[in-house]
Amino acid sequence: MTNDVASVDRMTLETVDSTNAQAFRQADQGVATPLWIVSREQTGGRGRGARGWVSPPGNLYASLLLALDAPLATALQLPFVAGLAAHRALARCLDEPKRSDLILKWPNDILLGGAKIGGILVESRQAPTSRGGLDVVIGFGLNVAHHPAGVSYPATHLARHVSAAQSACDAGLVEKVWQLLAAEWARAAMIWDHGTGFNAIRQAWSDRSFPQGTRLSVYDGRDTVTGAFLGLDADGALLLNTPDSAHRILYGDVMSPTREAATTTDRD
Numbered sequence: 001m002t003n004d005v006a007s008v009d010r011m012t013l014e015t016v017d018s019t020n021a022q023a024f025r026q027a028d029q030g031v032a033t034p035l036w037i038v039s040r041e042q043t044g045g046r047g048r049g050a051r052g053w054v055s056p057p058g059n060l061y062a063s064l065l066l067a068l069d070a071p072l073a074t075a076l077q078l079p080f081v082a083g084l085a086a087h088r089a090l091a092r093c094l095d096e097p098k099r100s101d102l103i104l105k106w107p108n109d110i111l112l113g114g115a116k117i118g119g120i121l122v123e124s125r126q127a128p129t130s131r132g133g134l135d136v137v138i139g140f141g142l143n144v145a146h147h148p149a150g151v152s153y154p155a156t157h158l159a160r161h162v163s164a165a166q167s168a169c170d171a172g173l174v175e176k177v178w179q180l181l182a183a184e185w186a187r188a189a190m191i192w193d194h195g196t197g198f199n200a201i202r203q204a205w206s207d208r209s210f211p212q213g214t215r216l217s218v219y220d221g222r223d224t225v226t227g228a229f230l231g232l233d234a235d236g237a238l239l240l241n242t243p244d245s246a247h248r249i250l251y252g253d254v255m256s257p258t259r260e261a262a263t264t265t266d267r268d
Helices: 019-028 078-091 170-195 198-207
Strands: 010-016 035-042 060-068 102-105 109-112 115-126 134-142 215-219 224-232 238-241 246-249 253-255
Touching (some): 010 019, 019 035, 019 060, 019 115, 019 134, 035 170, 060 170, 078 198, 198 224, 224 246
Parallel strands (some): 010 035
Antiparallel strands (some): 035 060, 060 134, 102 109, 109 115, 115 134, 215 224, 215 253, 238 246
16 A cells, blocks of 8 residues: 555545445446545435435545455454544644643544544445455545534534634635545555554554543443443444443443433434
8 A cells, every 4th residue: 555645546526415325336347446435425325224425515524445355353453543643633733732632432433522534334244245245335424614413412623713814714624624534544555564453554543532530321222331441442433441341332322421322313
């Protein structure tokens, strides 16, 4: 892989239903990978758990199509690789102390000042038997020029936190963020190396998440578990310590302890 963004294959669109869906359509046509799909807007953007993702022009909507010759367990590491890349890309747009306010929230969100600035959706499927392996799509939604209102988790956008000169041209800022993201993805993917470097990725991700001991709540759609954040285990599961026991959490929405449980009406 290379950090030279100019050499990266990219499809640029004005509008699309979903960059993830478009990426899978490209896989059906047998395109060479890796391939970035970037669209100015989405009409049917999706978030985690089949939630909609509000996608008007001004933000970054990008998906990366990969052909992965590895088991599904290895593909499940990719949200952490992607999260690290997105964090590093956004951090390069920010000055201190804003950079220190950028936090990775398990399993697939990026927060800035406690508000959501971006999210990641990784989807995979078995590739045709003629190719074998997995088709994997990593979708990035990063709030650059604006953020949605009326969502259950506070949201923000990058232009609010950068200088007036940087945010003067929304289109230019979106392109800058994509270029940084593509370069940081290449860097993180080289470290990950199809799973052999996941421990290094996991540590780097953890260093950019909540400090150990932070009190967090996780809602799994039925129950809420609240405890002290212990980090991630070797597989990327979230570890929480409660008065009763330690919990290894494989699925759920991380909330602040004072926030009500997330609902399926989330749009961002």
